[in-house]
Amino acid sequence: MDYEIIHLPKDKWKGTIIPIKYTTDKYYDVTVNKTDKGFAIDIEKKDFNEPVTHSPEECDFPDKLYQDHWENAYAWGVMVDDELIATIETDEELWSNRLRITELWVSEKYQRQGIGHALIEMAKEQARRERRRAIILETQSCNVNAVDFYQHEGFTLIGMDTCCYRNNDLKRKEVRLEFGWFPEEKKRLNREEVEIRMETRDDWYNVELMTQHAFWNKHHLGCDEHYLVHKLRQDKDYLPELSRIAVKNREVIGCIMYSKAKVIDGESTHEIITFGPLCVEPKWQGCGVGELLLRETMKLAADKGYKGIVIFGEPEYYPRIGFKTCDNFNITTADGKNFDAFMGFELAKDSMKDIKGKFYESEVFVDLPKEEVEEYNKKFPKLEKLRFPGQWD
Structure with a gap:
């Protein structure tokens, strides 16, 4: 499909709920075991007994554009017939010179058409222009499609938080995973x-x-x-x-x-x-x-x-x-x-x-x-x- 990526100004789009919803029959099982030499962490893709659906309705804090705690947020989107069908939002992590992707969503109807890739490329271009040392983002261990997509886009696992959403995230199979993308290191020419x-x-x-x-x-x-x-x-x-x-x-x-x-x-x-x-x-x-x-x-x-x-x-x-x-x-x-x-x-x-x-x-x-x-x-x-x-x- 033909589409145009446009900037979504804060004064117009602040507070817009992003209807991130997905159903999955797989998850990445995260286990953390204490050993004599430290810790053993294992992350393995497994099957749910039955499909699991996550949607904004189950959250007390649904995803929104330009939330107050993202002080330097900047968002782009794709519109079809005056309806937002995809968006990405970034925010500068100034103290570490990294760029965080705070939101990324493509409506289910428009997935697998290259829009997600194009939005990620916008973030990579921003990082290049601002000379950020990395792009980082968060997803969940049960969002297998997102995990696989980010890896396809060149991101790699850089960390996790086993109690980000609730104290039983490990048991619920919804562990926060952090992924990072690193620009190619360039050699100075003489x-x-x-x-x-x-x-x-x-x-x-x-x-x-x-x-x-x-x-x-x-x-x-x-x-x-x-x-x-x-x-x-x-x-x-x-x-x-x-x-x-x-x-x-x-x-x-x-x-x-x-x-x-x-x-x-x-x-x-x-x-x-x-x-x-x-x-x-x-x-x-x-x-x-x-x-x-x-x-x-x-x-x-x-x-x-x-x-x-x-x-x-x-x-x-x-x-x-x-x-x-x-x-x-x-x-x-x-x-x-x-x-x-x-x-x-x-x-x-x-x-x-x-x-x-x-x-x-x-x-x-x-x-x-x-x-x-x-x-x-x-x-x-x-x-x-x-x-x-x-x-x-």
Whole structure:
């Protein structure tokens, strides 16, 4: 079937009961025995004497979307004829940098059509974007179909609670099982493994396609950074002599684009530089490609005598490269503001000590009309626009 996964806003869907109901003739029997050397735990699939049904009606606390104890919950769903037929909800476990799936449900009529898999993929994509170290979830030992489904989706058993629901969960054959999924650990690339060079006209399409993949649905629905790359090449402020792409196995996996910028203080104008976008193909993110591009081009800029770089960027990333918030340099945005994502870097010792004022980048960064972006998107394979936590609008 054709379907669309949509975000379910909290203000509309909070308190919606999820009618999770299932009937099973099997269960995973959990036994815990004390031994001389510790404990022996055995989990074995067995048959019930007769089918068992579980439904929301038997619970004092039925499953609901956006329950108060899930403070950072975010939900998606699938609608058919204005009826919710499937949903997934996640919540950030900030202290451990894990993502918890708090709800997952597909109406019985629509099961085994790939919807559950697609919803799990949404959670995996969220975890990748937020760089979570794991996804975790809870199910019951008697929900055999769910246990088997999660294993098929790459989850593995990570723990259990033998008295989560009642004190006789072991006897009732309804033990809470915790499952976890772990993103693939990525190996950092060294300089010898990546070709870093200026782009050629033959690279243009692949650089823009890679940029689109890197930013798609990151800050907004879709993105416009690939169109920015296209327009930046034609702009008078573009600095191709500093800009570089990263190539591995003849595939463009990253790029950094530099342009002229200025800091204005009354009658005084100070020439500096900025970069953007700096991006990496999603499958190569976390491998150090961005840092390789950045460090190599910063050295190029320093060798050419540029004094400093000012950017709008991710405050969790750039400070470890040496960037500082611009209040350290007496520089503000054009409207006089400072914030964590507004950062600068001196390309030589104290090279920006005499620079102060308001920062201005090329007008090309704001001259990206949505209708032009949509028209430009037709050059590339169609991508789905999806809502994720942390988007700006």
